[in-house]
Amino acid sequence: MLGALLYLRLTSLKNLLLSRLRRLRQPKYLLGAAVGAAYFYFIFSRPFGGSGRPSTSSGSAAAASFTLSPVELVPLLSVFGAFALVLIALFTWLVPSEKPGLTFSEAEVAFLFPAPISRRRLIHFRLLGAQLHIFLSAIFFTLLSRGWSFLGGHVLTHIVGWWLVLTVVNLHFTGAALTLNRIFDAGISVWRRRLVILGGLTVLVVAAAIPIWQNAPAFPTGNFGPGAFFSAIARTIDTGLLHWLLFPGKLLLAPFLAADLRTFFFALGPAALLLGAHYFWVSRLEVSFEEASVAHAEKRAARVERFQAGDYRLGSAPAKARREPFPLRVPGRPELAFLWKNLLGTRAVFHWRVWAGCAVAIMIGVPWIIRAGGTAPFAAIIAVVAAVFAIYTLLLGPQLARQDLRSDLPNSDILKTYPLTGWQILLGELLTPIAILTGLLWLSLLAVMLALAPRAETVSWLTPGFRLTAGLCAAAVIPALCTLQLLIPNAAALLFPAWFQSTRTRGGGIELMGQRLIFVMGQLFVILISLLPVVVGCALVIFASQWLIGPAAAVALATLLALAILAAEIAGGLWWLGERFEKLDLATELRP
């Protein structure tokens, strides 16, 4: 029987690989694969930072204290790694995942559950099925960690080390979930279970904290660096009860951290025993997992269907209706109906009251922090953090805020029967992400403007009047910039629906990653081209007029020009894409 299950797994894998190879005949996948491969080559071929390497220069005392020798660093990694494993294990028990211990696809449920296969064989099938993913992950992590040359060892020992860690963690997740299922099946309520686990956790924390409190090693004094600091932390953690709790984790990590083959083979035995114990635990558990697996398979299928239909929102479909963001009155502009509809599909946090609250908090909080800090660096930190956040929001926000035509493309048949022009539908669909991104950027701008106040004392031209003018001008330009940024991915979805649709495929491998990279690069390229006339025009206006009307008025004048250019670009884009939407036949575009 296991042979048949293995056949299913291996044949599916073979066919998956073949279909992936076959689709490389299509240029969109071939180009995506080339870009993805180039990206991976760049990531894995560049030298990694030698954060853990011992300093070769004489350096100052402070610099020397920053670094540690490999002999000191490996035990540190062992302690912190084991501590992380303990935390993961505790979390698994305290906050169990919604997933059942064993997950099956809908097809597996349909074919395997009614088949004459024992429950234990199904468990083996599932555990074996996870192995491919774990093995690939082990290779990936080895590639990522290959720059840690201070570890010594060999690439194969590192792969085996990662494989051991990932396999045991996976088995622990499975075992914990199945055990918890068994506890639930026995009729123990969620609250009672939480009370028991919390009680146990409290006892553990107290038992671990007392010896740490009593025998905590002294922290170094004077001019000490992060190396000495982390060593002290590790010594503190590795004390008393925690020392014993960390012990299995250290055993598990030992093969990966082994510096040579001899150490590796010595470390392999205890780690393999740990793995065997976990396997024995999971495979001997007599627990009913079928019902939870069926429910999960259905949920997952629904999620995949939604994902493929373009709905990228995380989590399952909402359980409860949201309160309306604003009353939708009839009659009125139909575009606002799309804003209203799409806002209902966002999280409750995207409500004007929340935004207003954030603005008030920033207006009170930023000056207070600057005053409490007493020094300019606090203001600089706030300004830089807010500015970086704003830049990231403007650049990456359109990829994340997708409550527009990209999410509604599956409903295009219905949208096109509405008595609206294409540009009206497109504009309406864009309003929600525009509102969200604009809100975030306005809040960031507010923080930047407030944080710049102390700089005004030392920079003569940064007068309150200029700051206010510049802030208002930036605030006026932000919605237009967001619209332009959002037009591009929506244009990509309308102009290249087959390409865009293929990037929605979940997982998908290197070629899909490459395609997504192409979309991101394309977006950057188009936005730069679109902004070129704005930047050149504004620069010329400011340069020519500031001598006559002063910097604040020059900036205001340049803003008017920027808004005019952006408005023209947006109007042209909306009209053109609206025409395209009216002619779009998704079914035809997606024909293979």
Next chain:
Amino acid sequence: MIEVSALSKRYGDFTAVRDLSFTVQPGEVLGLVGPNGAGKTSTLRSLAGIIPPSGGTVRIGGIDLAAEPVAAKRLLAFFPDEPRLFDYLTVRQHLNFVARIYGVADHTALAQSLLEELEIAEKADQLPGELSRGMKQKLAIACGLLHSPRVMFFDEPLTGLDPLGIRRMKDSILHRARDGAAIVLSSHLLHLLQEVCSHVLILKKGEKIAHGSLAEISAQFAHGETGVSLEEIFIRATGGSEN
């Protein structure tokens, strides 16, 4: 009410619909039938303004769909085979949204009476995820009917409905036709044609094979025989295969 003249739809080299002409008067229900790949869905989608035709004209209530799409679409409603709903809008919010799009004044009372007529008033504050397939279908119908369309297009209207739902859907179509709506529906189900349609248009490989009332079509393909079933007539008309 619906005037179609020399309609064609091409996908690259493939012609899905070729030189199709017909009219549907108020109160008439036209059944679009044909084997798989006959061009039914392409025809229906072209008539509803979802996809642009490659040639020919479609007039809805005398308005050219290509020249004045917005005005023409105010008069029509399209009902897809699968109810396409917005996950995050409740039943009532769907109707509110559609009212705004079509500019339906006094929509609250109208929506309520529709919900009651379709027996989903109790579900008014629920999301589509909480509704059964039949309930979703009813909501899609309520959305389509809210602006009192004079032209309706149904794509496989009985898909996924239980016997009671099928009965109600048939009644609903007949009721709208009696009220003066011009209706086109596509279906594989011949009993639906028999019970609901006043006229039938048989398509094969994108071309019109036959068009007329059920009696006319029967007479055309019965070849003088009596008691020939609709199924037999369909097989004779289409040659018994997709090709």
